[in-house]
């Protein structure tokens with residue numbers, strides 16, 4: 001068995017302090033379930049089972065199964081050997097746990113998909129911790145008026161309180177990846193969910209408004225609605241300057257634009 005498979009983006013944590021930090025970020029409490037995506041060779045998983053009531057890990061690589069099952073011979077550990085994108089995460093959630101957290105350290109090419117799946121679980125999860133490429137972490141945490149503020153930043157901030165926890169040097173992994181990573185935390189809150197009647201539709205709408213980041217919000221809204229006059233009226237009613245770019249629009253204003261569009265229809 002080869003040590004690390006490129007096709008599965010395998011780079012394994014070697015730093016014990018990093019593992020300890022991730023555990024403390026997950027903030028152990030009695031009766032807590034942790035869902036781990038991408039356990040790999042189990043460096044973090046071994047510590048998770050020591051600290052949490054139950055750990056369910058999802059790993060795509062069948063070659064890891066024997067290794068994980070022998071090394072982590074613990075009653076509170078369950079392994080699902082499957083592509084996480086094929087797993088119905090909702091079925092893993094149970095009300096018997098007081099706190100439910102997700103920890104994901106997966107390759108960059110499925111990061112956004114997994115983050116969007118975590119949004120689907122916003123009502124069930126307390127916290128999701130992601131180890132992602134540093135640039136992606138910065139984008140997710142970007143605030144209004146920052147250059148890398150985009151639809152993913154707006155979505156993350158809609159569902160959660162976002163925190164950039166720490167930058168992780170690429171040297172803390174074997175094999176050493178090309179870029180540094182970062183750990184971010186999304187602490188879910190439901191207060192924004194009640195502001196829109198369909199959160200997924202709202203997020204899809206915001207995504208469209210970022211289609212042409214360099215164009216004004218008026219131009220983007222006009223493209224989405226196919227009606228410049230109506231778009232102008234909406235923005236003027238809301239007192240949102242028409243020459244702003246999508247990156248200058250706050251989450252609250254995106255919500256207002258979305259609701260106004262719905263009212264007009």
Ligand code: SAM
Nearest residue numbers: 008010011012013038039040059060083084105
């Ligand atoms: N968490 C481990 C560690 O830090 O040592 C491994 C991290 S490694 C960057 C990413 C892990 O995600 C690998 O074990 C890889 O096989 C797994 N993985 C990749 N794609 C996956 C998918 N679609 N579903 C589940 N696991 C996946």
